[in-house]
Amino acid sequence: GERVLLDPHWGCGGCPYCLDGETTRCLRGHMLGELDPGGLAEYVRAPATQAIAIPPHYPFDLAGCLPVAWGTAWRMVVTHAGVTPGDVVVVTAAAGGVGLGAVQLARLQGARVVALASSDEKLVRLKTLGADETINYVTDPDWDVTVRRLTGKRGADVVIETVGASTWERSIRALGKGGRLVTSGATSGPIGPTDIRYLFRREHRIIGSNGWTHTELLRLAAHAFAGRVTPVVDRVLPLERTVEGEVALADRSVFGKVVITPDAA
């Protein structure tokens, strides 16, 4: 039949949030491979409305990258941060799955993008993907000061946060007046100090983001199919070599997505 990608998340359709179209807040939501069986399999069962047609020229490998990390990045950058042309957007874990999406989407919105990563090698690649400025947060631990210097002391309009504990305090310090911090993860730990004085004096907003809606994914897919943003694939592995991919992810030796396919060589 038709080539499609699956949106792995959907709502119950009946709770007050779903009735308002806010499926990310659903009280009885579905997520293939997480809350429901599916993923890393040859067959999966899902409502037909979850299928999004892939144009003939677009490869499965790239389409498979779109839903989770890119859907999350879209909701953070476009829906919650409301990035507009000229905004300075800092992406804390820019070489991660969500980060690679956030860098490209912020650039697509016309922002000036400051990308943070742990190695110069990753930063070089981030420049080719649309980062205007890069900061190695290992060799430059006072990176919030660097953000202020790069912006003529003004600070960032938006910080895209997925790291949590180890970056939280500096992410807030890096924000300029009226800045928005959008968070969707806490990979280094869930507790981060917040100097409340910055929040009210600089009129900051801290915004949580969780997943994506089907409409957001459709909009993202349209941009991807038109070539305006492109997922980064680190490697493609057959289903029986899934463990190899998991180990590579745990070792942080990947840049971009590990794609698992039922029929790769």
Ligand SMILES: [Zn+2]
């Ligand atoms: Zn619901």
